[in-house]
């Protein structure tokens with residue numbers, strides 16, 4: 001099922017997702033009707049799982065354990081935050097969602113896309129965002145932006161540069177297969193330029 005007000009943001013590390021999601025939330029939030037959230041995480045329990053995923057050694061999880069942790073967090077997030085918010089007619093802006101799992105664990109990891117699809121079908125069925133902004137940025141630039149002082153959540157950032165280059169290419173492939181839903185945004189432009197591009201799309205497609 002598609003909820004018009006469920007919008008996700010995707011892209012590599014440091015591409016500008018959280019910057020833009022906050023700016024969009026401000027624009028929409030005339031009557032505090034926006035839920036701004038992220039994956040992995042978003043609820044108290046899912047944030048606990050997040051810590052297990054985004055901290056520590058790059059190779060700390062087997063691919064299947066990592067996949068199950070991601071979907072465990074996602075299930076809690078959907079049931080306890082995303083769906084209740086949408087049902088009370090709020091906008092839900094989410095920093096990463098299932099596309100990230102297809103790209104990071106599937107196209108760039110060791111998990112088969114078939115397995116991800118099966119678990120997705122069991123856990124979340126046909127629930128999808130109506131629109132996804134893919135912020136596209138050279139990973140060398142994104143990683144430099146992302147490694148700011150105080151950022152401890154570096155497990156994915158610390159993966160090899162070739163992994164991040166593959167992430168970049170995989171997102172483009174995923175976008176080409178989902179042209180109706182995924183909107184490509186040039187992350188090398190200024191913050192304000194991108195903010196306006198995103199707002200234009202929202203006005204055309206949703207408002």
Ligand code: ADP
Pocket residue numbers: 011012013014015016017018019020145146148187188189190191194
């Ligand atoms: P992400 O959420 O995708 O990891 P962030 O939004 O946290 O990325 O951005 C990472 C860093 O890059 C932040 O310091 C942010 O201020 C900066 N940044 C975001 N968008 C741009 C942009 N278009 N141009 C230059 N710097 C940017």
